[in-house]
Amino acid sequence: MNKPSTTRNGQRRVLLSLGILCALGVTATSAAFTDHATLNFGTGAPGSGVGNPNRFDIAVKDASGTLQDAATPTAAVVLPLTTGNALSESSPVRLDVRFENRNPGVPGDLLLQLFDPDDTGEGDLFRNLRFTMYINGSSTPAVTGATADQLNAAAVTAPSVAPGDGVDVRYDIVIAPGSGVASLGKTTQIGASAKGTSR
C-alpha cells in the first residue's frame, strides 16, 4: 500500500524539478544582450529626407519677358503676334510662345496643346485654322498644316524639361485652303497651353 504512493511522490519530484528548469530557461532568454543601430535618411529638418521640397510649376513668358503662372484659360497671358496681323491662306501669321519650368522645381514633361478660348461652335474661324509647329527653334516642324484637334492628338511633348529650362514653341498659322471667303470678317483667339507632368 505504501509503495505506490512513494512512486507517486517520486514522479511529483521529477515534475517539479522540470518546472524549475523551464523557468530558468525563460529567465535566461529574457536576460540576453541587446543592441540596436539606426540609420537615417535625412536630418530631421523638413525637406532633408526624401521628398519634393519644390513645387512643380510651369509658367509662360508674357510680352515683357516676365514669367506668369497662367494656370487657367481665364488667366492666360495675352501675347502679340510675332509677325503678321491678318490671317490668310498663303502667308502665315507667326506666334512665339515660351513655356518654362520654374526653378527651383522638378523636372517634367511638357505636353503642348492648342485650344479656342472663345469657341462659338460650328463655323468658328478657329476650326478653319491650320497650324505648323516648331519646337526650340528647329527648322523641321513637329506638326505641319494640322487642325488644332490634329495637333492636340499628336501630343507633341517637350521631354524632361529641367527646372529653369523651358521650351520655345513657334506656331505658323494659316487659314485652310479654300475657306478664306468663309472666314472673311471673322476673328478668333488662339490659346496655347503646356501641361506639365513631373518625372
Added chain:
Amino acid sequence: MRLVLSLGALGLAGLTVTAAALSDSATVLVQMDSSQNRFDLDVAGNYSSEASTWEPTSQSWQQGNPDAYRLPIGPGQSNVMSPGSSISGRIAVRNNSPRLAGLIELSILDPQPRGDVTDPQSGNFQELFEQLNFTVKDGDTVIFDHVPATQLSPFAWNAALPAGGIRVLDVRIEMSPDADNRWQMASTDVQFNFSGVTP
C-alpha cells in the same frame, strides 16, 4: 558477563572510528570572463551612383546608437522625389561582437511622423512617408516587395548573424504613382532600425 563486556568494547571502538572519519575538500575555480561578451551592432550605407556595387569597408561602420547614423547623399544623387520616381541605395548592418551571435530585426520607420498636417499657405500635406513604397533585398532574397509604408512590419531574420557577420541590403524607395499634387512639397525622413538580441 564476558560476552556482554566484549560487545560493549566493540561498540566503543565503532564510535571512535566514526568520529575520526576521513575528510577532504576540493576547490573548483570557475573563471567568469565577460570581457568578450560585448554585443554590438554597427550600420553603414551608401546612396550614390556607385551604390549598386558598394560594399562596406572597415571605415564605413558607424555606431548608429544612440544617435542615428545619417546617410549622406552622394554626388550625382538627389533626395527629390515625384510621383512614380524612386531612389536606390545600399545599407548594411554588422554584428561587431567578438563572439556573440545575434538575431537581427529590421524596422523601417518615420522618425518624425507629422500625420495629416497641411501647409497653411499651400494647403498641401507636409508628410510624405505614407506615400512611399519600400523594396528591400538581402542578396537575392526579397524582404520587402513594394510594400507601402502603411503596411510595413518589422522583418526578423531566422538565422542568427554570427560575430563579425555582415548583411548588405539593397533598398529602393519609391514614391507612389498615385500621389497627386496634394503631396507637392511634402517630405519625410526614413529610418532603418536594426535591433539585435543574443539568442
